[in-house]
Amino acid sequence: MLRARGRLIGFMDCGGDIDPEGWLEALRVQAAEDADVVAGSKRHPDSQVEYPPLRRAYSLTYQLLTRVLFRPGIRDTQTGLKLFKAEVVQAVAPLLFVKRFAFDVELLVVESNRGFRVMREVPVRVRYGSASTIGLASAWNVLLDTLATFYRVHLARSYSRLDSATKLERRLLHSPAMRLAGSDCHRRTVQGRRR
16 A cells, blocks of 8 residues: 555455445545545445345444444444545554454554544445355454454554654654764765765
């Protein structure tokens, strides 16, 4: 995500379950409300979702779990259509640990903790496809990643420490001493070239 360019950055699951026309509503809502994050949501009253009962049970259970653990600001964290302002991604992405199963939750929780709180949900059309990979093993891995994120947010406060370290690094790099050292290094380099 950090390599993406533009004022807005988004991603979408490639399994084919989600109708890509959801992007049109996401872009409309973002422009109308200047939202930091716009997320597709199966819980939106206008969403059309065709899922088997077991998949619905997985989804509802996880939504309840994330609401209890994090209160992320949106009801459905896992639908794979999300749109962000570029500054949100630049501020949050370097702090993330999860690379796969609970990536969406960690991204939204850290984003909220960093003060980006204008989050909106938009309806999606979702049709269950054979490419979907949710099973017991995947559900277990999602649970482990989610509990690890809860630990880092509420107990270890890892994101706060990382954010503080990032701010300290920026202050040091722009401090008068570092600018002086950089200027002195540049002068020595120029003098060396002249010799």
